[in-house]
Amino acid sequence: MRNKIDFSLAPEDLFFDPASDSGMFFLEPPAFVWRARPPGRIEGFAASEHDNIRLRTERFIRQTRHHKTFRKGVEFKTALVLLEGASYRKSFAMVGGKCLLNGASGIRLLNRYCWENEEAADNPESRLVRYFSERQSTNRLEDLPLLTRPLPPGVDFAIECRNTFNFYHFVTETLCHICLLDSIDFEGRIYIHFPNAEDKTRPFVLAFVEALFPHFRGRIVLERAPKEYAQVLTAYNFFNSYYHLPPEVTAPLDALAPSDEMWKGAEATRSSQAVLSMNSIDSSLVKLREHALAAIREYDASQLPRRFYVGRKPGASRDRAMEGEDKLLEFLAAFGFAQIAFEDLSPLDQIALMAHAEVMISPHGAGFANMIFANPDALVIELGTLQTAVFRWGDFWPLAMVSGCRYVSFFADYKKDDPTSDPAFAADGIVPVALGRRGLGEVLAFVAASLGHFPRLARAEDLSRLLQQLVRTGQPDRALGLFEAHRELARGQADLLLALAEIHKGLGAPHAELVALTEAWQADTSRWHTLVQLIWCARKLGKTEVLAWAVNLLAELFPERCLDLGRDRPWIRELL
Numbered sequence: 083m084r085n086k087i088d089f090s091l092a093p094e095d096l097f098f099d100p101a102s103d104s105g106m107f108f109l110e111p112p113a114f115v116w117r118a119r120p121p122g123r124i125e126g127f128a129a130s131e132h133d134n135i136r137l138r139t140e141r142f143i144r145q146t147r148h149h150k151t152f153r154k155g156v157e158f159k160t161a162l163v164l165l166e167g168a169s170y171r172k173s174f175a176m177v178g179g180k181c182l183l184n185g186a187s188g189i190r191l192l193n194r195y196c197w198e199n200e201e202a203a204d205n206p207e208s209r210l211v212r213y214f215s216e217r218q219s220t221n222r223l224e225d226l227p228l229l230t231r232p233l234p235p236g237v238d239f240a241i242e243c244r245n246t247f248n249f250y251h252f253v254t255e256t257l258c259h260i261c262l263l264d265s266i267d268f269e270g271r272i273y274i275h276f277p278n279a280e281d282k283t284r285p286f287v288l289a290f291v292e293a294l295f296p297h298f299r300g301r302i303v304l305e306r307a308p309k310e311y312a313q314v315l316t317a318y319n320f321f322n323s324y325y326h327l328p329p330e331v332t333a334p335l336d337a338l339a340p341s342d343e344m345w346k347g348a349e350a351t352r353s354s355q356a357v358l359s360m361n362s363i364d365s366s367l368v369k370l371r372e373h374a375l376a377a378i379r380e381y382d383a384s385q386l387p388r389r390f391y392v393g394r395k396p397g398a399s400r401d402r403a404m405e406g407e408d409k410l411l412e413f414l415a416a417f418g419f420a421q422i423a424f425e426d427l428s429p430l431d432q433i434a435l436m437a438h439a440e441v442m443i444s445p446h447g448a449g450f451a452n453m454i455f456a457n458p459d460a461l462v463i464e465l466g467t468l469q470t471a472v473f474r475w476g477d478f479w480p481l482a483m484v485s486g487c488r489y490v491s492f493f494a495d496y497k498k499d500d501p502t503s504d505p506a507f508a509a510d511g512i513v514p515v516a517l518g519r520r521g522l523g524e525v526l527a528f529v530a531a532s533l534g535h536f537p538r539l540a541r542a543e544d545l546s547r548l549l550q551q552l553v554r555t556g557q558p559d560r561a562l563g564l565f566e567a568h569r570e571l572a573r574g575q576a577d578l579l580l581a582l583a584e585i586h587k588g589l590g591a592p593h594a595e596l597v598a599l600t601e602a603w604q605a606d607t608s609r610w611h612t613l614v615q616l617i618w619c620a621r622k623l624g625k626t627e628v629l630a631w632a633v634n635l636l637a638e639l640f641p642e643r644c645l646d647l648g649r650d651r652p653w654i655r656e657l658l
């Protein structure tokens with residue numbers, strides 16, 4: 083029984099509040115709760131063979147970009163704390179009988195609370211919103227208790243682990259926190275508590291710990307929950323404290339949010355927490371990256387490929403071989419790609435591989451956790467499905483944010499009898515990827531163009547799509563090269579000329595951008611938004627005559643749009 087959690091309890095009796103409940107002590111005042119950092123360079127594209135799946139995927143990507151993607155990334159502080167009366171149950175930590183809402187495990191606890199109480203008369207999500215709102219009205223940052231006495235001699239460190247067989251969860255939720263111990267004179271043991279059977283533990287767990295923290299060798303203990311401690315050190319992440327503490331203390335994140343459709347600010351709705359999770363990182367991940375790159379500073383990586391495809395070993399856990407993999411590999415070999423499996427490499431080899439990578443391509447899988455070690459110039463390409471887009475894409479965003487690499491996903495089809503029907507996640511799990519002929523061509527065209535090899539395209543729509551993909555992934559130089567190789571296709575094509583304007587904008591060439599916009603308008607005079615782009619570009623350049631011409635043309639042809647644009651902009655009215 084002591085390994086169970088009673089989710090029927092009221093939130094105030096079930097969840098631990100660091101500012102009002104007793105039993106948790108910070109070793110030092112937190113330097114910050116959250117701070118802004120550069121956003122991730124993340125993009126996704128549809129690559130399905132079926133128009134209806136493609137349209138649904140594109141709609142989802144647009145919704146994600148417009149309503150879920152923060153203007154900047156968010157880094158939440160993770161701090162060392164001493165717990166008194168602690169216990170570990172399943173994959174969760176508890177203090178004084180209450181569940182610690184700690185980072186990713188805390189999000190799972192809140193979701194589990196809603197699932198367990200979905201039949202209750204009082205809506206569980208509404209109860210959580212009320213609970214956090216009440217805490218915000220009473221808590222203060224200074225209420226967080228500091229440890230005012232020396233640490234107990236030889237005190238141990240314990241951290242929860244979702245399981246010991248999923249590489250992604252282990253790296254992002256457990257391994258990263260061990261880095262915190264190097265900031266203190268730590269002499270105890272490190273306990274990793276997990277809920278699964280011991281025989282499911284994979285070798286990578288101890289291999290990564292011992293490779294990155296050799297000074298702790300012999301002091302690492304993998305122990306299945308439950309476990310109780312009178313006193314123990316652990317790592318506490320402030321993600322859920324954003325909802326425990328008042329907005330004036332944590333500083334609102336609203337200015338970073340793209341819209342209020344899904345983001346509800348300090349109101350602790352599940353959709354709002356999901357949006358925040360995909361746009362935020364744990365400060366321990368930053369430390370893990372720094373620690374890992376330091377470990378390979380003198381490492382000989384000359385034998386490792388720079389361009390590679392990551393496959394799955396036959397018979398490996400959760401083997402999800404991709405349909406179309408053989409054809410993809412055949413074409414990639416022509417561009418110097420090697421095929422590898424992360425399982426065949428040592429931990430330091432995996433880190434060095436990503437640190438020196440030029441291009442990585444792989445079907446969706448836990449191996450993308452290694453993206454945290456990628457160099458900022460790396461292009462990391464994921465091959466997924468609409469299912470992975472909806473349920474898993476955001477999980478990898480923080481890793482791309484930490485490394486600064488370009489993370490690009492192509493969402494293809496399901497490897498199933500009816501690829502147009504949605505899988506049931508509870509019954510089917512993650513369905514493998516099927517990359518068909520159309521999707522294969524689009525992926526290969528993108529890879530080739532990104533490497534400076536411009537494919538010959540016969541249709542304007544194919545050229546327009548590839549140009550947009552290159553621009554959206556921060557490669558305007560490659561896009562310009564591709565455009566110049568197909569200039570004959572662009573004659574009189576408004577979409578391609580607008581793409582050219584975006585290319586010049588990305589290259590910081592506003593004069594060339596203005597010329598391309600003018601040509602795009604001449605190619606199609608039915609598009610009011612081309613005139614609006616012209617107006618903004620001309621104003622930026624101080625081209626008064628062009629500006630006046632475009633504003634008056636907008637007023638003549640699209641009077642309602644001109645009124646909308648001129649609202650709160652007196653300079654528009656002055657030009658009429």
